[in-house]
Amino acid sequence: MALSARFVHTNLIAHDWQKLAAFYEQVFGCVPLAPARDLSEPWLEQSTGVKGAHLRGMHLRLPGCGEDGPTLEIFAYQQEMERQPTAANRPGFGHIAFAVDDVDEAVQAVLEAGGSRVGETVSVAIPQAGPLTFVYVTDPEGNIVELQRWG
Numbered sequence: 001m002a003l004s005a006r007f008v009h010t011n012l013i014a015h016d017w018q019k020l021a022a023f024y025e026q027v028f029g030c031v032p033l034a035p036a037r038d039l040s041e042p043w044l045e046q047s048t049g050v051k052g053a054h055l056r057g058m059h060l061r062l063p064g065c066g067e068d069g070p071t072l073e074i075f076a077y078q079q080e081m082e083r084q085p086t087a088a089n090r091p092g093f094g095h096i097a098f099a100v101d102d103v104d105e106a107v108q109a110v111l112e113a114g115g116s117r118v119g120e121t122v123s124v125a126i127p128q129a130g131p132l133t134f135v136y137v138t139d140p141e142g143n144i145v146e147l148q149r150w151g
Contacts, residue, residue: 009059009071010096014141015083017057017076023139027106027113028098030060030072037075054078064099072096086142088118095136095144103133106147114140 014020024030040054057075061067088094100106103121111117118136126132134148 007070009073010093011073011075012096012141012143014057014074014076015080016141017074020139020141021058021060021074023113023115024060024072024074027109027115029063031063033059033061033071040078050077050079052079083142086118086138086144088136088144095146097146097148100147100149103135103147103149107135107137110137110139110145110147115145118144 012020021030021032025032036056036058038056040052044053044055045051055075055077057073059071059073061071062069084090098106107117107121116138118138121133121135123131123133130150132148132150134146137145137147139145
């Protein structure tokens with residue numbers, strides 16, 4: 001039996017949370033939700049398992065989801081681990097996706113805002129779903145973002 005649940009947020013750990021939040025605001029129209037967080041209480045260390053945990057960041061309302069929709073939570077820990085290279089096939093969460101009107105235009109906006117390409121833009125007919133154009137890019141910190149357009 002499935003639990004009664006509602007999706008709430010996805011978390012990104014950043015080197016520079018303010019710069020990364022500004023990218024998602026500028027490129028995708030995410031809206032910052034006050035207040036920004038600055039957390040370093042004992043409960044944070046207990047819950048994360050990070051000794052002396054201290055983080056800063058904020059939530060961004062995702063576009064197209066309404067006032068009560070899920071958010072993108074962007075935090076930066078004072079204690080940072082080394083990041084592994086970006087790869088689409090690394091186990092764990094792979095990417096965040098945004099539906100856009102024009103994939104090429106969205107790629108250009110990502111590149112101009114400090115992101116980069118991962119692969120090439122592809123158009124394909126998905127059985128029982130229809131035509132899809134999509135591409136993988138990264139935000140300025142190397143997190144993969146899928147840009148997609150159906151139809």
